[in-house]
Amino acid sequence: MNVFKAVKENVTPMDAARFYGIKINRRGMCSCPFHNDKNPSMKIDAKIGGGFYCFGCQEAGDVIDLVAKLRGVGKYEAAKILAGDFDITYEDSCGKSVTEISEEEKERIKKRQDDKEFAERKRDLCQLILKVMSEMREEKFLAEERAMKVLEDDETYIWVINRLDRIEDDYEYILDHTDAKLKGVIDDIEKGVMAYAGEFIEIRNRSKRAS
Template structure:
């Protein structure tokens, strides 16, 4: 393995970002250091980063090079030094096990982010339905979308609150419920179905 491969296999982007002073929240979002960011627009995962505002993106080596304004090779050397790696030796068993564990943790985080994103879209759809399909007179037949909005909006907001403010156990429970039987994927299609019917 060359220096670049060892660094990428051993250090995840989120670890490096936090080690170099970027405060990443549990959704993987942070204030972008590459522009005047007021709201977190930088997404940092285990293997890459991407800013939704300024478009900066790359892997752990790109991030380090950009942060310290150094060449990629120097960034890889800095990471190897800061994280005590020996590029000419095979990866230790502890790191291989950690990478396997990171993959599980990464999957959990990705599921959590998917659930949050889909629920947020669904909530916006329900808010729209609540206004758009509200009965205009007492004798009007209730539109099924208005009824769904009345029933499901409190539920969606409660789930979002847990994903935003709950502890790791509560969040994982919500994610388990939402991902069971592909429920979150079905919810994901609701806005598209609505556009199709319009």
């Protein structure tokens, strides 16, 4: 069945008129969209194969003519629009079954595709980030390891990193506590710091002489 026949046998003029926004009263009359109509003067049929007729401007036709005139398109285009909007399957000139897709359905399909593509793009980007980040961390780790090997031979460096935390803790302890509290422990702290300071000077001199 070709598109014209398929549409005419499936859609009433009234269904089409309503679908495209025409208000129809109980007597099947509406204001004519094709002339400046103050009182409803267009009759629209509610039956399959029916038509429309305007008592004002004499515009008339079947369901396809109605949509062609409303949309300002040819009959073939109008029939395809109706087939799409009313989900009507027809046969093309080669006898192949065709299901027209309406603009709204096309948009929904496109949105689904866009969403899917975006999700894939995001997934790929996250995978790339994780891969690059992991390689960068690995590189950083190896670089630090290489540097540490050089520094391991540096006696002063090793001494400093082993004691810096402790001396920093001592300093924080002093800042965080009241004089009353510190009075009991200041001797110990002082003894420790003096020992560090002495060792530090000694070790620095030794490495200066060595270099």
